[in-house]
Every structure is written in structure tokens, then in C-alpha cells.
Amino acid sequence: MEVQDRIKLAASLLLVALGVAGYYLLGSTGSLVKVLSVVVGVVAAAGLMLTSSQGKDFVGFARESVAEAKKVVWPTRKETIQITAVVFAFVLVLALFMWVVDSSLSWLFYDVLLGRGK
Numbered sequence: 001m002e003v004q005d006r007i008k009l010a011a012s013l014l015l016v017a018l019g020v021a022g023y024y025l026l027g028s029t030g031s032l033v034k035v036l037s038v039v040v041g042v043v044a045a046a047g048l049m050l051t052s053s054q055g056k057d058f059v060g061f062a063r064e065s066v067a068e069a070k071k072v073v074w075p076t077r078k079e080t081i082q083i084t085a086v087v088f089a090f091v092l093v094l095a096l097f098m099w100v101v102d103s104s105l106s107w108l109f110y111d112v113l114l115g116r117g118k
Contacts, residue, residue: 005052012045019044 001009019041023034049055075083110116 008048008052012049015041015045
């Protein structure tokens, strides 16, 4: 990391800290002014960080991510409904299976082995 980027990082942290400090120092004013203090500090820090090499790398990464997200082929409504129905059916079958196994084991242990049944 270059010295300039370290200075920008330190200044960004200072801006955020000043925004938070402003929130607490403006205790008697309205809450909108207090929140605005934090928002201004964070936005100023973000703007400053975007001028650093890490910020520029982040912007490039974000652009590439958006480009990749545009390449995604989303399922149609019909496909989505069909897949959802299959998932629900599988969950129902699995729940019934687990109920049968649980009931069988309960009957086996409590009624047959321990004789605590009726």
C-alpha cells in the first residue's frame, strides 16, 4: 500500500470518527441533524476512499460483478413453480418418512422392549 493510500485511509477513518463524534456532540439538537452528521462523515469517507487504489479496484470489481450478474439466465415463472412444487413434495415425503421411522422406533422401544405400552 502506498503512502498516499495510507493517508487517504487514515483520513477516511477520521471522517467517520468525526461524523460519529458529531452525533454525540449534537445531543440537544434534532435527531435529523445528528443522523445527518454521521451520514455526511460516511459519505465523505467513502468518496475519499474511492480515490485510492483500493477504491478504484473496488469500483472495477463492482462493475465486473454487475456485468456478470447481467449474464445470469433466470428461470421462467413456469420453471420456478415446477421446481418449487418438487421441493414441497420432497419435503412432504421426507416428513412422512421421518414420522413413520420415529413412530416405529417409539413403538419398538417403549412397547416391545420396555413393555410400557398399553
